[in-house]
Amino acid sequence: MLDLVQIRKTFNARTVNEKVALNGLSFHMDDGDFVTVIGGNGAGKSTLLNAIAGVWPVDSGTITLDGVDVTRLSEHRRAGLLGRVFQDPMTGTAATMQIEENLALAARRGERRTLKPGITREERKLYREKLAALGLGLEDRMTAKVGLLSGGQRQALTLLMATLKKPKLLLLDEHTAALDPRTAAKVLELSEQIVTENGLMTLMVTHNMRDAIRYGNRLIMMHEGRIILDISGEEKKHLTVEMLMDAFARTSGETFANDRILLS
Amino acid sequence: MNFSSLFNAMPGAVAQGMIWGIMSIGVYITYKVLDLADLTVDGTMATGGAVCVMLMLNGVNVWLALLCAVIAGMLAGLLTGVFHTAMGIPPILSGILTQLSLYSINLAIMGFKANQGINVTKYHLIVSQRNVRHLALDNPILTALIVLGLVIGVLYWFFGTELGSSLRATGANEAMSRAQGINTRVAKILGLMISNGIVALSSAMLAHYQGFVDVNMGRGAIVIGLAAVIISEVLFSKLFRNFALKLTGVAIGSVIYYIVIQIVLWLGLDTNLLKLLSAMVVAIFLAIPYWKANFAANHGTKEGQGNA
Numbered sequence: 009m010l011d012l013v014q015i016r017k018t019f020n021a022r023t024v025n026e027k028v029a030l031n032g033l034s035f036h037m038d039d040g041d042f043v044t045v046i047g048g049n050g051a052g053k054s055t056l057l058n059a060i061a062g063v064w065p066v067d068s069g070t071i072t073l074d075g076v077d078v079t080r081l082s083e084h085r086r087a088g089l090l091g092r093v094f095q096d097p098m099t100g101t102a103a104t105m106q107i108e109e110n111l112a113l114a115a116r117r118g119e120r121r122t123l124k125p126g127i128t129r130e131e132r133k134l135y136r137e138k139l140a141a142l143g144l145g146l147e148d149r150m151t152a153k154v155g156l157l158s159g160g161q162r163q164a165l166t167l168l169m170a171t172l173k174k175p176k177l178l179l180l181d182e183h184t185a186a187l188d189p190r191t192a193a194k195v196l197e198l199s200e201q202i203v204t205e206n207g208l209m210t211l212m213v214t215h216n217m218r219d220a221i222r223y224g225n226r227l228i229m230m231h232e233g234r235i236i237l238d239i240s241g242e243e244k245k246h247l248t249v250e251m252l253m254d255a256f257a258r259t260s261g262e263t264f265a266n267d268r269i270l271l272s
Numbered sequence: 273m274n275f276s277s278l279f280n281a282m283p284g285a286v287a288q289g290m291i292w293g294i295m296s297i298g299v300y301i302t303y304k305v306l307d308l309a310d311l312t313v314d315g316t317m318a319t320g321g322a323v324c325v326m327l328m329l330n331g332v333n334v335w336l337a338l339l340c341a342v343i344a345g346m347l348a349g350l351l352t353g354v355f356h357t358a359m360g361i362p363p364i365l366s367g368i369l370t371q372l373s374l375y376s377i378n379l380a381i382m383g384f385k386a387n388q389g390i391n392v393t394k395y396h397l398i399v400s401q402r403n404v405r406h407l408a409l410d411n412p413i414l415t416a417l418i419v420l421g422l423v424i425g426v427l428y429w430f431f432g433t434e435l436g437s438s439l440r441a442t443g444a445n446e447a448m449s450r451a452q453g454i455n456t457r458v459a460k461i462l463g464l465m466i467s468n469g470i471v472a473l474s475s476a477m478l479a480h481y482q483g484f485v486d487v488n489m490g491r492g493a494i495v496i497g498l499a500a501v502i503i504s505e506v507l508f509s510k511l512f513r514n515f516a517l518k519l520t521g522v523a524i525g526s527v528i529y530y531i532v533i534q535i536v537l538w539l540g541l542d543t544n545l546l547k548l549l550s551a552m553v554v555a556i557f558l559a560i561p562y563w564k565a566n567f568a569a570n571h572g573t574k575e576g577q578g579n580a
Contacts, residue, residue: 061451087453100451102444113441116434117453123430126437169452 010037010177010209015059015069017233029055030066031233037177037211042203044220045213046252047230053213054095056230057179060211062086074176088118091170091208093163093183093199100166103155107146107165110154111135114169138168142198160191164198171202178203180212184219196223217249231260278538283404283413285534289527290416291399291477292496294423296526297519298470299497305431306443306463311367312352313471313497315374316345317490320472321479322381325390334396338476345472346465348374353461378487387486390479397480412481419477420523423470428516430466439463492547495554500526502557 017030029052037043045053059066060073062083071079078086094100101110112127112135132150139147142164146157154162163183170178180199184192200223203210214220220227226240227247236259239247295317302310320341327337348370355366382388392400399412430436441449442459449456471493479485504512504521507528512521533550537543 082455083450084453084455087451090451092451094447099445099447102441102448104444105440109437109440113437113449113452113454119453121434121438121454123433123435126432126434 009039009072009074010035010060010211011070011072012036012060013070013072015056015071016067017055017059017064018067021067028233030059032069033234034069035228035235037209039209040207041226042200042208042210042224043212043226043228044224045211045228045230046215046217046220051230052233053230054181055233057092057181057211057213060177061090061092061179088173089176091173091175091178093166093170093178093180095182095185097159097162097166097186100169101154101162104153106151107139107154107157108132108135108150110165111138111169111172114172117173138172142168158191160187160195163187163195167195167199167202171206171208174206174208176209178208178210180210182213182215185215199223217252221247221249221252229256229259231256236260278535280405281534281538282531284401285530286527287399287401287404287412287416287481288478289530290413290420290523291474291481292530293474293500293523293526294416294420294477295471295474295493296497296500296522297420297423297427298467298474299494300501300519300522301427301463301467301470303498303501304443305440306460306467308356308363308443308460308464309367309494310349310352310464310467311364311494312348312370312374312464312468313367313493314490315371315378316348316468316471317475317478317493318378318485318487319348319374319381319490320345320475321485321489322378322388322475322487323472324476325388325479325485326381326383328390328395329388334398338398338473341472341476342469345475346469348472349464349466349468350461352468353464356464357457357460375487382485382487386488387484389484392483397483399477399481401481401483416477419473420520423473424516424519424523427466427519431515435462492550495547495550496526496529498558499529499550499554502554503528506557 012033012035015030015033016028019025019027019029027050033052033056045056047053058064060071062078062081062085066079069079070077073086073089076089078089092100102113108127112131115131135150136147139150144161144164146161146165154165157165167183183199184195187195196219199212202208210224212224221244225244226238227244228235229237229252237255295313299310299313302308323344324337324341327340328334332340351373352366352370355361355369356363361369379386390397392402399415400410401412403410404412431440438449438454439459439462441452441454442456443463446456449459475490478489500522502525504518504525507525508517508521512518533546536549537546541549
């Protein structure tokens with residue numbers, strides 16, 4: 009369960025560049041929910057995910073995840089509850105470390121790091137199986153440096169790392185935006201497969217309305233740091249891109265002016 | 273040209289190169305593993321010697337004195353780490369601040385004298401210049417080899433552990449490390465402490481080797497360390513991929529550096545110009561990857577464009 013109550017976050021407060029990124033946002037998610045997040049540029053989608061992940065502290069409000077008040081916890085302390093995949097394929101993995109080393113780091117998320125071996129033989133076996141399941145041939149390159157992988161391979165690996173230790177909440181921040189359409193589709197399918205298999209509570213930001221409609225059981229639309237539309241269940245199944253655009257115009261009083269979204 | 277004088281100088285160059293090689297491994301930990309250029313080492317390279325020599329002059333056992341030297345070095349690393357992580361000071365500046373503080377601290381340790389001698393006949397020194405041409409167990413090259421082996425062995429083990437891996441991850445990608453639950457502040461502080469502890473050990477050995485500690489003996493240490501790291505990369509990057517071998521390569525790099533210095537001096541270079549020469553050589557080697565990338569970008573070759 010995730011609960012956000014009256015979250016506020018202002019960047020560059022009291023300067024000319026002041027930007028209210030989250031404006032008293034409240035949001036509740038149940039276990040097993042797969043929520044897609046859409047919205048124009050600067051709507052606060054990534055800010056929402058970063059607030060949950062604790063990249064910086066929020067100005068006010070409370071964030072409760074799985075019964076734990078994480079509002080004041082630093083980023084690395086919350087990490088044990090979260091799995092994260094980022095927009096930039098470079099962000100989620102350590103390029104100069106081996107594939108298996110990256111996985112071993114992720115397997116210890118939320119645990120004390122001791123002087124025990126950083127990776128064990130049993131782990132290698134497990135990773136080989138998990139990598140094989142991705143169908144990218146990475147199981148035969150486990151000691152290759154991650155920097156040698158393509159963007160799609162890196163995102164798939166990051167996804168595996170994020171879910172290797174079952175997180176309470178999976179945060180996908182436009183994780184296919186930097187990939188070519190074919191690879192993006194593959195990574196998305198993989199994401200859904202992993203989410204469904206593990207019954208993960210998932211929050212996925214996307215700029216692609218069709219993806220937002222196709223995936224998940226609930227869709228929220230953000231505008232100026234708030235949630236302006238929240239559709240779930242049967243209603244979501246019958247959504248179309250046109251209906252979303254109309255809904256946006258109605259609730260925000262503006263037309264949905266975002267080339268990136270319209271064109272995709 | 274008198275080749276025998278050069279030949280006679282070689283054992284000394286090798287011994288010195290190996291002792292500085294221990295320091296260079298410390299520099300490698302911060303510069304390559306943590307991706308921080310830590311200038312603390314210029315100060316720590318005198319602190320270790322100062323602590324060890326002063327304790328021994330006051331009757332402390334040599335091994336205990338060496339241990340205290342390492343701890344003093346680690347405290348210097350801790351100070352730099354706190355400047356950087358808790359006070360938000362950029363790493364280079366943090367190192368410079370500690371380095372400057374250490375100048376006063378080192379003088380205070382040495383009883384406000386610029387140098388302190390320690391006599392090999394009166395005290396049990398683990399290495400001494402006097403024995404450098406002995407074909408015996410007291411040869412400093414042998415001792416330095418054993419210490420290098422121990423340092424490399426311990427580091428190889430440590431960076432393979434969960435904790436050591438978290439340090440490597442912090443150096444490779446901080447955002448990812450935090451997302452994987454690694455306290456990157458602690459990792460950086462720990463790395464700086466390990467690095468400076470090793471540098472202080474090298475400093476104590478150098479003081480033993482030359483028979484005195486001098487407040488200026490660490491000046492330019494970071495450049496020597498970088499030179500060793502760069503030499504090893506140029507010569508061994510294709511050959512040495514294993515972490516232990518990479519550390520060994522750095523130690524060899526330091527030995528090569530000292531042999532080259534010895535040759536340059538033998539050719540008649542004024543000793544006073546040595547630091548200028550070292551700095552220029554390191555500057556050029558640091559520029560090579562940048563020039564390579566620029567050349568590749570301008571000529572459309574694959575190198576320098578990274579992986580898509």
